[in-house]
Amino acid sequence: MSGVTRAAAACALPGTPLAAVSAGIDACVHCGFCLQACPTYLTLEDENDSPRGRIVLMRALVEGTLPPTDADVRTHIDRCLGCRACETACPSGVPYGQLLEGTRATLARVSPNPWIARFILFVFARRPLLWLAMMGGRVTRALRVSALLSRIPGRVGFAMAMLEATRSPVQRADYIASSDGTRGSVALLTGCVMEGLFADTNRATARTLEANGYRTQPAPGQRCCGALHAHAGDLDTARVLARANVAAFERAGAELVAVNASGCGAMMKEYGELLADDPEWHERAKQVASRVRDVTELLAAAGPQPGAPLPLAVAYDAPCHLLHAQRLSEPPLRVLGAVTGLELLPLEGSEHCCGSAGIYNLIEPETSARVLDVKLENIARSGASIVATGNPGCLMQIGAGLLRTGSRARVAHPVDLLDASYSRAALP
Amino acid sequence: MSALRSRLAAIVGDDRILTRTGELRSYEADGLPGYQKRPSLAVFPGTRDETVAVVRVLADTGTPYVARGAGTGLSGGALADDVVLLGLHRLKRIISIDRDNARAVVEPGVVNSRLTAETRRFGLHYAPDPSSQTACTIGGNVAENAGGPHCLKYGVTLNHVLALTVILPDGTVVTLGSPNGEQEGYDLLGAFIGSEGCFGVVLDATVRLTRDPAAIRTLLADFSSVDAAAQAVSAIIASGIVAAALEMMDANTIQAVEASIYAAGYPTDAAAILLIELDGPAAGLEDDVARVIQFCRSAGARDVRVASDPADRARLWQGRKKAFGAMGRISPHLVVQDAVVPRTKLPAVLATIQRIATEHRVNVCNVFHAGDGNLHPNIGYNADDPDEAARVHVAMTEMMQACIDAGGSITGEHGIGLDKLQYMDRLFTAPTLEAMCALRAVFDPDRRSNPGKVIPIHSCSEWRAAPSVRAAAVR
Ligand SMILES: Cc1cc2nc3c(=O)[nH]c(=O)nc-3n(C[C@H](O)[C@H](O)[C@H](O)COP(=O)(O)OP(=O)(O)OC[C@H]3O[C@@H](n4cnc5c(N)ncnc54)[C@H](O)[C@@H]3O)c2cc1C
Ligand code: SF4
Numbered sequence: 011m012s013g014v015t016r017a018a019a020a021c022a023l024p025g026t027p028l029a030a031v032s033a034g035i036d037a038c039v040h041c042g043f044c045l046q047a048c049p050t051y052l053t054l055e056d057e058n059d060s061p062r063g064r065i066v067l068m069r070a071l072v073e074g075t076l077p078p079t080d081a082d083v084r085t086h087i088d089r090c091l092g093c094r095a096c097e098t099a100c101p102s103g104v105p106y107g108q109l110l111e112g113t114r115a116t117l118a119r120v121s122p123n124p125w126i127a128r129f130i131l132f133v134f135a136r137r138p139l140l141w142l143a144m145m146g147g148r149v150t151r152a153l154r155v156s157a158l159l160s161r162i163p164g165r166v167g168f169a170m171a172m173l174e175a176t177r178s179p180v181q182r183a184d185y186i187a188s189s190d191g192t193r194g195s196v197a198l199l200t201g202c203v204m205e206g207l208f209a210d211t212n213r214a215t216a217r218t219l220e221a222n223g224y225r226t227q228p229a230p231g232q233r234c235c236g237a238l239h240a241h242a243g244d245l246d247t248a249r250v251l252a253r254a255n256v257a258a259f260e261r262a263g264a265e266l267v268a269v270n271a272s273g274c275g276a277m278m279k280e281y282g283e284l285l286a287d288d289p290e291w292h293e294r295a296k297q298v299a300s301r302v303r304d305v306t307e308l309l310a311a312a313g314p315q316p317g318a319p320l321p322l323a324v325a326y327d328a329p330c331h332l333l334h335a336q337r338l339s340e341p342p343l344r345v346l347g348a349v350t351g352l353e354l355l356p357l358e359g360s361e362h363c364c365g366s367a368g369i370y371n372l373i374e375p376e377t378s379a380r381v382l383d384v385k386l387e388n389i390a391r392s393g394a395s396i397v398a399t400g401n402p403g404c405l406m407q408i409g410a411g412l413l414r415t416g417s418r419a420r421v422a423h424p425v426d427l428l429d430a431s432y433s434r435a436a437l438p
Numbered sequence: 439m440s441a442l443r444s445r446l447a448a449i450v451g452d453d454r455i456l457t458r459t460g461e462l463r464s465y466e467a468d469g470l471p472g473y474q475k476r477p478s479l480a481v482f483p484g485t486r487d488e489t490v491a492v493v494r495v496l497a498d499t500g501t502p503y504v505a506r507g508a509g510t511g512l513s514g515g516a517l518a519d520d521v522v523l524l525g526l527h528r529l530k531r532i533i534s535i536d537r538d539n540a541r542a543v544v545e546p547g548v549v550n551s552r553l554t555a556e557t558r559r560f561g562l563h564y565a566p567d568p569s570s571q572t573a574c575t576i577g578g579n580v581a582e583n584a585g586g587p588h589c590l591k592y593g594v595t596l597n598h599v600l601a602l603t604v605i606l607p608d609g610t611v612v613t614l615g616s617p618n619g620e621q622e623g624y625d626l627l628g629a630f631i632g633s634e635g636c637f638g639v640v641l642d643a644t645v646r647l648t649r650d651p652a653a654i655r656t657l658l659a660d661f662s663s664v665d666a667a668a669q670a671v672s673a674i675i676a677s678g679i680v681a682a683a684l685e686m687m688d689a690n691t692i693q694a695v696e697a698s699i700y701a702a703g704y705p706t707d708a709a710a711i712l713l714i715e716l717d718g719p720a721a722g723l724e725d726d727v728a729r730v731i732q733f734c735r736s737a738g739a740r741d742v743r744v745a746s747d748p749a750d751r752a753r754l755w756q757g758r759k760k761a762f763g764a765m766g767r768i769s770p771h772l773v774v775q776d777a778v779v780p781r782t783k784l785p786a787v788l789a790t791i792q793r794i795a796t797e798h799r800v801n802v803c804n805v806f807h808a809g810d811g812n813l814h815p816n817i818g819y820n821a822d823d824p825d826e827a828a829r830v831h832v833a834m835t836e837m838m839q840a841c842i843d844a845g846g847s848i849t850g851e852h853g854i855g856l857d858k859l860q861y862m863d864r865l866f867t868a869p870t871l872e873a874m875c876a877l878r879a880v881f882d883p884d885r886r887s888n889p890g891k892v893i894p895i896h897s898c899s900e901w902r903a904a905p906s907v908r909a910a911a912v913r
């Protein structure tokens with residue numbers, strides 16, 4: 011017993027997506043620094059639901075000491091939010107996001123994802139179906155069905171509340187922002203849910219960029235970014251979508267790509283890794299990825315211009331894919347800082363996931379709800395009337411939670427607040 | 439086992455007991471994953487009452503068990519070899535904070551840094567600051583008598599615990615020490631702190647909180663040789679200045695940190711750096727700073743800079759505290775040692791360690807509490823390479839022997855656990871080990887609490903004479 015030796019083990023799952031990323035497992039030194047960063051560990055209190063524990067399970071799969079059919083492995087990997095808070099806590103640089111995607115893709119080969127997950131992924135990968143779904147959502151919202159049903163218990167009620175939460179809480183008049191284009195040309199990823207349910211925010215994104223010296227232009231032919239698919243282990247579909255987007259943004263030709271949904275931005279910034287094994291596309295993907303920016307990065311680089319006073323008590327909640335995946339903490343605060351009169355209140359645990367996590371809230375509703383409860387308590391304590399966060403999933407999850415608990419606070423994208431402030435400044 | 443399982447499940451609920459291989463896997467190692475032992479069962483009580491009830495069932499059935507906090511220990515202390523693992527991480531309530539008397543009562547699963555986070559608004563903090571403080575628990579700190587960079591001036595865990603409520607292995611709940619700090623009779627509290635889970639389970643701890651110093655200055659000194667840095671340490675200590683912390687990192691460590699997410703802006707071409715903190719009333723502090731800078735320069739420092747603001751200071755410290763983890767970048771596996779040598783021997787021992795490393799062709803990184811001579815040589819290696827693993831083992835053993843020969847000890851703060859058992863015979867005589875066995879017998883006569891740790895089995899005559907207990911313990 012020396013404690014320094016171990017039996018050399020060959021990879022038990024050769025040729026799988028997990029084998030492809032398994033070097034990352036060896037970077038874990040088992041120090042435990044990630045435990046307190048992990049929302050599922052904090053709520054479920056079992057190390058199997060922690061990053062360190064999940065990495066142990068992944069290692070067991072690679073070494074063949076646990077089979078990919080092991081039900082416990084599946085449970086604990088399924089319960090991961092994919093929020094990647096463990097990455098920003100890890101001194102050893104474990105690429106947890108990659109490990110998770112590789113593991114999920116490997117497990118999905120053995121036993122498929124739940125039907126609801128497969129259904130959603132199917133819809134997001136097909137333009138006509140996606141259009142229909144978003145249309146249905148908008149009609150439901152316009153007819154106030156979502157408002158009516160948002161408080162009924164169960165999954166349907168929660169889904170209705172999510173839809174209802176997409177209604178923008180800030181009023182603004184349309185204004186024309188004129189740009190001198192000195193900061194360069196920007197193509198927008200309009201996104202699926204963003205264009206479908208947050209069209210106002212997309213318009214606000216274009217206007218605020220223009221007002222800060224960018225020239226915006228469309229990028230026709232773009233698709234869903236593929237993040238939902240990649241996170242659920244459907245890497246093949248994610249790659250199909252990524253290739254379509256690489257081509258679309260090459261065609262658009264703009265210097266930069268602006269994304270206002272942090273989950274999509276994180277995915278697009280990683281297109282190079284996603285297509286690493288595709289000789290024809292790898293370089294092109296890396297090139298496009300290098301041009302991708304979160305909208306708040308672009309605005310922060312330009313100042314941004316201050317707007318007219320908007321006296322609101324706002325708390326900022328960091329989307330995981332902005333803070334932990336893209337590692338951006340300052341830019342959204344700079345955007346909020348440009349809204350004069352806005353009071354920024356501290357929000358405890360703003361670095362923790364809200365439990366939305368793509369489609370996690372639909373497939374792991376119980377854990378998701380427990381994670382959300384913590385967030386809602388912190389929001390209540392902050393005293394904010396608006397929670398600003400830059401990702402559609404988070405906006406809908408937190409917004410739904412607020413509606414269903416009878417809170418009077420509402421959610422808004424930081425860009426919406428800046429836009430409202432500009433729109434007031436433009437008023438005669 | 440299934441009878442025991444159902445009795446425990448009746449207390450904590452079915453989902454708080456793990457028995458399947460897949461689920462126990464995560465509990466097979468602590469912060470030193472070179473050792474792995476599988477528990478027979480893991481149980482996670484959620485309240486103090488549940489914990490008491492669980493320990494009583496274990497007593498009733500004569501079942502051996504091992505307490506576990508966050509599993510960040512670096513000596514394999516929380517490993518359960520086919521016995522029950524008792525996880526205390528769910529007991530994470532801060533029971534009370536007494537601002538006026540600067541003390542707090544906490545459950546054992548409270549994470550060290552959370553206590554400071556919760557008391558900061560009163561201008562107080564919990565002084566023992568192990569580098570693992572964002573992960574490790576107060577219960578684990580008490581069991582290991584944990585130290586940290588700032589323990590040089592403020593003292594280790596032992597100096598900050600006023601009282602403990604403990605459940606002994608036979609199920610009796612006792613209070614050791616007194617919240618008012620006065621001790622009557624023998625210092626049982628002192629005996630318990632550092633007992634590595636062998637004397638019982640901590641149910642709550644009354645700890646001392648420390649007032650935040652009025653002023654703090656953090657210095658980063660950059661040296662082109664380890665020896666020069668060691669000379670600076672000696673000079674500072676000889677001057678009588680009591681630094682709050684005095685830490686050294688060598689070139690390998692600096693490079694690992696600078697490549698990590700916790701990059702602190704350390705000079706990557708330095709052979710060694712010292713991180714020195716001075717604190718206290720503002721008056722006189724600048725004089726001390728000037729003198730320390732002078733000592734560093736005389737010893738040959740290339741540069742000494744003072745942290746510009748609290749953010750800069752925090753960054754310098756983050757790098758130090760995450761250094762061990764950052765070494766994971768260099769190589770897939772890591773062993774860490776923990777030895778204390780007389781401070782005057784530091785330069786010589788460091789040179790010997792380097793010589794041993796070169797001789798056995800292993801890559802050693804040194805990051806340690808220079809101020810109290812607490813060395814942490816870390817060796818990164820690839821465990822899948824049997825030849826390299828064998829060389830690492832020999833090098834480690836020789837390094838520990840070098841520390842013992844220099845008049846040092848084999849643990850400063852990580853404890854003996856499993857990992858250092860092999861060195862106990864070298865450091866202590868048979869009668870001393872027998873005396874330790876006798877002390878243990880006072881708390882845990884059946885040796886059911888953390889069996890097989892700290893004292894090598896063969897050194898306990900009574901133990902040898904009681905094969906039935908041993909069989910139960912190692913079953
Ligand atoms: C990166 C890194 C840096 C570190 N730096 C330092 C440092 O600077 N200083 C230092 O001293 N240590 C350090 N350590 C070691 C470790 O963090 C400490 O030993 C810590 O005190 C262990 O706490 P834990 O909660 O993780 O305990 P565990 O590892 O879970 O257990 C450690 C021991 O405590 C016992 N135990 C746990 N809870 C209880 C309880 N409630 N009652 C009775 N016994 C109990 C266990 O049985 C075991 O023997 C470091 C570790 C890592 C990984
Ligand atoms: S912080 Fe990183 S190295 Fe440490 S246990 Fe977590 S994943 Fe592993």
Ligand code: SF4
Nearest residue numbers: 048090091093094096
């Ligand atoms: S991604 Fe989030 S939920 Fe998953 S292990 Fe990391 S911190 Fe935990």
